[in-house]
Amino acid sequence: MLHLWAKSTAVKTESQLEIIKVPDHSLVDGFHDYGVEITHDEVIFYLDRVAVSRMPAPKAAHGPMSLLVDLALGSGWPIDKTPNPSVLSVAYIKAFSRI
Numbered sequence: 001m002l003h004l005w006a007k008s009t010a011v012k013t014e015s016q017l018e019i020i021k022v023p024d025h026s027l028v029d030g031f032h033d034y035g036v037e038i039t040h041d042e043v044i045f046y047l048d049r050v051a052v053s054r055m056p057a058p059k060a061a062h063g064p065m066s067l068l069v070d071l072a073l074g075s076g077w078p079i080d081k082t083p084n085p086s087v088l089s090v091a092y093i094k095a096f097s098r099i
Contacts (some may be wrong), residue, residue: 002043003068004060014058020047031091038065067095 002016035046038061045053071088073079 001046002055003062004058007063012060014056014060016055018053018055020045020052031089067093069093 001018002014004014028033033046033048035049037044037046038057040057042057043055043061045055046052067087069090071086073082074085
């Protein structure tokens with residue numbers, strides 16, 4: 001899911017959703033590499049260095065960006081089958097710029 005919260009009234013907040021199917025439990029058995037590449041025309045999502053989704057780049061993606069990593073539980077999504085406690089283990093976060 002792509003969420004872009006605008007920091008000014010000149011750019012609107014946008015969201016895009018695409019569900020990527022993966023084998024059951026394949027994402028909980030070990031660490032994986034998740035990536036996002038933002039170009040002028042598109043936003044490309046990667047799982048273990050393989051492109052799995054492409055979306056048109058919203059206008060908000062052409063300005064300064066911040067990273068947000070969280071479990072995003074609730075807020076309208078069903079969580080009744082979510083383990084409690086839920087844990088998000090992150091080995092590292094890296095951000096790069098082509099400029």
